[in-house]
Amino acid sequence: MTDTNTTTHTQFDALTEAEFKNVVGHFASGVTVVTTAFGDKLYGSTASAFSSLSMDPLSVLVCLNKTSTTNPAVTGSGYFAVNILGEQNAELAKHFSRKNDDKFATVNYSRSQFGGVPTLDDALATIVCEVMDTPVGGTHTVYFGRALEATAASGGPLAYYRGRFGRFEEFEI
Template sequence: MNISSPRAEAREFDALHFRQALSQFATGVTVITTRLADGTFRGLTASSFNSVSLDPPLVLWSLGTAANSLPIFSGNSHYVINVLGAEQAHLAKLFSRRSEDPWNGVEFELSRTGQPILKGAAAWFECHNRSRYPEGDHVIFVGEVEECACAPQSPLIFHNGQFGALR
């Protein structure tokens, strides 16, 4: 089933105003990780994570079309979505930088398919890279969860441009 609608009416706001309005929605924070064929690890911070379906178990996240890591995540068969706990803001900041290798000193273990799982994460989801949908200036990734685990704790949240925690 393909559901489409005619284009929306002309907008009377700019991108900055839209971004400011979006910043009022508190989100969880994740680090999406994967391993390349040559053994190199890659990861990035994302707050665009959500559940899609329980049967089959599907989740989604999105990545900007201008991101250097888009070909990496588009081309790999698997990735792990690591949901960060309140004490892991340093990891969110580390994996959001483009200029340095974030893996130096980061503790992780490998999933059954060899993907990095960050130690101390509140939850993780190992996903088969099921589908990708280009929409606007992003690509929506839908992952089929093959394995997951959780260690319940206070989540790291992002709101109004700041990291915080629910207590």
């Protein structure tokens, strides 16, 4: 029996973008909104490419597309917040994924003492970071951030899988 989602290549076949996107889409991830303040403006973008990085120093990484207006603002500011979204935050994820001049006009937020970055009041958890390094990988900038402050609330995370939002469900093994 053959799995119809399996792609087999010879050494001469190139992996296509569609095939790669299909396979990578099988990885479930959390959903975040990366925020910053630069000049007199607030910025934010939805991102699922996020991970804890190190315990020494306490650090995380997040990836932002180079075409995002948030990307150069994070570089200019030197600070950013990763707002980890809860299962009730799907609309917030969609809101920050769209182009909009003032994404914060209808959103409840507070300002961190570090760089004045906005932190989303309705997020499940928030980590405020100082930029440590910014390597580039293809179309994205990878921000390594040293964690300066963090908060967490109770609740479940917003999950992202194969282009859709959902809930995490625990089960015993």
